[in-house]
Amino acid sequence: MALRLTTAGESHGPAVAAVLEGVPAGLALDPAAVDALLARRQRGHGRGARMRIERDRVEVLGGLRGGRTLGSPLLLVVRNRDDSLERLPPVTRPRPGHADLAGMLKMETPDARGILERASARSTAALVAAGAVAEALLSACGVEVAGFCVSVGGVEAATLPARIPALRAARDRSDFLCPDASVEGAMRSLVDAARAAGDTVGGVVEVWADGVPPGLGDFRVAAARLDGRIAAAMLRIPALKGVEIGDGFALAGAPGSAAHDPILPPARGGFPRRGSNRAGGIEGGMTNGERVVVRGAMKPLSSLRDGLPSVDALTGRPAAGARQRSDTCAVPAASVVAEAAVALELAAALLEKTGGDTLGEVRRNLDAYLAAARGVFGRPRRRRRAAGRRGRAAR
Numbered sequence: 001m002a003l004r005l006t007t008a009g010e011s012h013g014p015a016v017a018a019v020l021e022g023v024p025a026g027l028a029l030d031p032a033a034v035d036a037l038l039a040r041r042q043r044g045h046g047r048g049a050r051m052r053i054e055r056d057r058v059e060v061l062g063g064l065r066g067g068r069t070l071g072s073p074l075l076l077v078v079r080n081r082d083d084s085l086e087r088l089p090p091v092t093r094p095r096p097g098h099a100d101l102a103g104m105l106k107m108e109t110p111d112a113r114g115i116l117e118r119a120s121a122r123s124t125a126a127l128v129a130a131g132a133v134a135e136a137l138l139s140a141c142g143v144e145v146a147g148f149c150v151s152v153g154g155v156e157a158a159t160l161p162a163r164i165p166a167l168r169a170a171r172d173r174s175d176f177l178c179p180d181a182s183v184e185g186a187m188r189s190l191v192d193a194a195r196a197a198g199d200t201v202g203g204v205v206e207v208w209a210d211g212v213p214p215g216l217g218d219f220r221v222a223a224a225r226l227d228g229r230i231a232a233a234m235l236r237i238p239a240l241k242g243v244e245i246g247d248g249f250a251l252a253g254a255p256g257s258a259a260h261d262p263i264l265p266p267a268r269g270g271f272p273r274r275g276s277n278r279a280g281g282i283e284g285g286m287t288n289g290e291r292v293v294v295r296g297a298m299k300p301l302s303s304l305r306d307g308l309p310s311v312d313a314l315t316g317r318p319a320a321g322a323r324q325r326s327d328t329c330a331v332p333a334a335s336v337v338a339e340a341a342v343a344l345e346l347a348a349a350l351l352e353k354t355g356g357d358t359l360g361e362v363r364r365n366l367d368a369y370l371a372a373a374r375g376v377f378g379r380p381r382r383r384r385r386a387a388g389r390r391g392r393a394a395r
């Protein structure tokens with residue numbers, strides 16, 4: 001069954017929720033692990049008052065028994081502490097950069113309340129809860145995913161740990177979820193100055209996935225290309241406006257001789273190795289066995305203290321965009337959402353490759369496939385002898 005996610009819920013409604021179909025039976029799922037990811041999404045220097053109000057906890061209301069998935073749809077609910085939806089006033093002054101204006105026109109209403117309540121990034125709590133399930137599945141299949149913040153307002157991490165465990169440890173010590181402590185002070189000054197000025201800042205998030213089997217995704221059908229699916233998943237995150245895989249945009253200025261990753265002979269019984277990973281682990285729409293590297297650019301948030309120039313739908317006259325409670329910087333939080341989004345796409349592609357109603361079946365199918373794929377480069381002598389025999393027979 002295909003992995004499929006639907007989320008529901010308004011920002012100030014009673015809850016946000018996710019229905020995740022297609023998770024195989026038998027996967028151990030600890031709600032505390034989901035809560036840990038939800039708590040990370042709430043972190044980050046620069047968040048606004050809302051994140052101080054909410055204490056996100058998942059309630060798994062379907063698809064789980066005895067701590068293991070049943071193979072039926074999972075229903076994941078995160079209740080909102082601030083559930084004031086019915087008491088909130090209309091919003092008639094659309095904020096430039098938000099969904100307000102386009103949504104008012106689309107929904108034929110002068111009140112953007114119903115639009116911003118759903119367009120709000122609060123819904124990413126449900127996405128992150130589902131992403132935690134995807135991460136549990138991937139981890140059970142030897143794949144580890146880590147998202148982090150690379151830059152805030154132009155202040156960029158200079159060095160990153162080479163491996164995911166060290167990266168996670170450094171990231172989790174940081175108020176910006178940035179694994180390079182040396183830039184934290186500059187990030188903090190920048191965000192504090194923006195907050196004092198009533199302004200906002202954006203930045204760049206990055207996601208790594210290690211242990212990804214080669215051959216996930218597809219080269220045969222454009223819609224099945226994994227790079228396209230990951231890019232779409234990243235751009236579905238509110239305020240993410242650019243995506244690159246591997247060296248992405250930098251490759252556009254490099255000569256072909258310096259833009260690709262040499263293929264080196266395999267270690268015994270393994271896959272061919274690569275001399276570099278400029279492709280970010282995806283070639284031809286498929287994983288190639290290297291680390292998957294995805295980056296996303298987040299724009300500065302559009303709810304500004306003083307409101308950007310806009311028009312009031314009630315009067316038709318110029319007015320400042322509506323003032324809403326807002327973060328100054330949500331790049332750290334977006335790195336968690338990006339981690340969840342990439343994990344969901346990788347888990348979906350893994351299950352397409354393996355099939356399987358149970359985790360046991362997924363793993364058996366994965367092992368059998370990996371053994372066959374290793375054989376492609378792993379038995380060159382036998383293959384040469386067989387080719388020789390075929391040649392002699394033909395003569």
Ligand SMILES: Cc1cc2nc3c(=O)[nH]c(=O)nc-3n(C[C@H](O)[C@H](O)[C@H](O)COP(=O)(O)O)c2cc1C
Binds near residue numbers: 098304
């Ligand atoms: C984790 C996260 C938190 C966000 N917090 C805010 C916020 O506090 N204020 C705001 O104006 N936008 C915030 N956004 C961005 C808006 O949701 C987004 O800009 C809006 O829905 C319009 O969509 P678009 O920017 O993709 O066009 C946040 C986005 C993310 C991923």
